[in-house]
Amino acid sequence: MITFFDNLSGTLNNYIVLCSILFAIGVMGVLIRRNIIIIFMSIELMLNSINLLLVAFSVNHADPTGQVFVFFIMAVAAAEITVGLSILVLVYRNTGSVNVNELKKLKW
Amino acid sequence: MDQLVFIVLSILTIGGALVVVLTPNPIYSVLFLVLTFFGIAGHYAFILNAPFLAIANVIVYAGAIMVLFLFVIMLLNLNKRDNFRSPFIIKIFGIVCAALFVLSLLGAVSGMQTSELPEKYAMANIGTVQVLGKVLFNDFTLPFEICSVLFLSAMIGVIMLGKKNRKEH
Numbered sequence: 001m002i003t004f005f006d007n008l009s010g011t012l013n014n015y016i017v018l019c020s021i022l023f024a025i026g027v028m029g030v031l032i033r034r035n036i037i038i039i040f041m042s043i044e045l046m047l048n049s050i051n052l053l054l055v056a057f058s059v060n061h062a063d064p065t066g067q068v069f070v071f072f073i074m075a076v077a078a079a080e081i082t083v084g085l086s087i088l089v090l091v092y093r094n095t096g097s098v099n100v101n102e103l104k105k106l107k108w
Numbered sequence: 109m110d111q112l113v114f115i116v117l118s119i120l121t122i123g124g125a126l127v128v129v130l131t132p133n134p135i136y137s138v139l140f141l142v143l144t145f146f147g148i149a150g151h152y153a154f155i156l157n158a159p160f161l162a163i164a165n166v167i168v169y170a171g172a173i174m175v176l177f178l179f180v181i182m183l184l185n186l187n188k189r190d191n192f193r194s195p196f197i198i199k200i201f202g203i204v205c206a207a208l209f210v211l212s213l214l215g216a217v218s219g220m221q222t223s224e225l226p227e228k229y230a231m232a233n234i235g236t237v238q239v240l241g242k243v244l245f246n247d248f249t250l251p252f253e254i255c256s257v258l259f260l261s262a263m264i265g266v267i268m269l270g271k272k273n274r275k276e277h
Contacts, residue, residue, distance in 0.1 A: 011114070011155070018118050020213040022125055024206040029129035031202030034192050037134050037181065041141050044173065045125050048148050051165075055235075059156050064234045064243045067161055071244065074168050075255045079262035081173050085180050086269040092184050099192040 015056035022049035036088050036098045040081065047077050113154050121147035135187050138177045145169040158235030 022045060029042030051070045058066025088098065095102045124144035128137045145165060153162035181187055194202075233239060244252060 014114060016217050017214065018121070020210050021122055024210040025122070025125040025129055027209055028202050028206035031205055032194050032199045033129065034194055035134065037177065037186065038129070038137055041128055041137055041177070044141065044169070045128065045144065048145065048169070052148055052151060055152060055156050055158055055161060059158065059234065062234055064239050067158055067235055067240055068243050068248055070161055071164065072251060072255060074164060076258065078168055078172060079258050081176060082266050083262050085176055086266040089180060089183065090269055098184065098186060101192065
């Protein structure tokens with residue numbers, strides 16, 4: 001694993017490409033799906049791609065602060081997803097569906 | 109060898125993410141999301157040399173969050189194909205938007221120069237629990253405590269939201 005660091009900057013470019021693709025898949029999921037649970041999962045995908053890129057840059061710069069930030073992002077994402085899923089349960093209770101198109105009262 | 113590991117883990121991750129987005133059954137989405145998270149944890153563990161974040165990723169995402177998703181799907185009885193798919197034109201627009209997004213991101217970073225750092229070889233152990241613990245409890249003590257308050261408020265909020273027959277106020 002130590003030999004890997006010889007060509008790290010090339011690997012950093014690989015990670016930029018990989019994380020861009022992952023983030024774009026998340027964006028695509030938010031755009032093309034109407035199921036609120038799948039939209040949540042796409043948001044998780046986007047958060048994870050950003051985490052991966054933060055860790056890649058942290059290793060490249062030999063600075064552990066980036067990994068501590070990833071730790072905090074994980075904590076906030078866990079809190080966010082619990083509140084979001086309980087709101088989803090409330091939406092299902094009130095509308096009887098998890099279709100995001102049911103929630104268009106505020107749409108002009 | 110490292111290149112091979114990277115390619116295998118990347119195919120696992122991107123393939124899992126595509127199945128998450130494209131499959132009509134939410135259960136399959138959750139299971140392939142677990143696969144994607146394991147791929148990302150493998151990136152942390154095998155290539156980026158960050159074992160603490162690999163373990164934290166598996167525990168938090170593949171453990172806790174996936175249990176939450178599966179529990180909500182079980183609770184709401186959603187384990188069947190959803191019949192409210194988007195129209196075809198929306199799908200085409202979404203895929204085109206995602207492709208353009210990738211292109212613009214890669215175009216933005218394609219001219220970037222990554223700086224050569226002098227301490228490039230002293231980084232072999234920055235992802236271990238010792239180093240991260242020192243940074244976390246020396247420089248980030250206050251955010252760490254605020255995180256615990258955030259979790260407490262999230263817990264209280266979820267309990268408040270989930271209660272049935274709340275009194276009007």
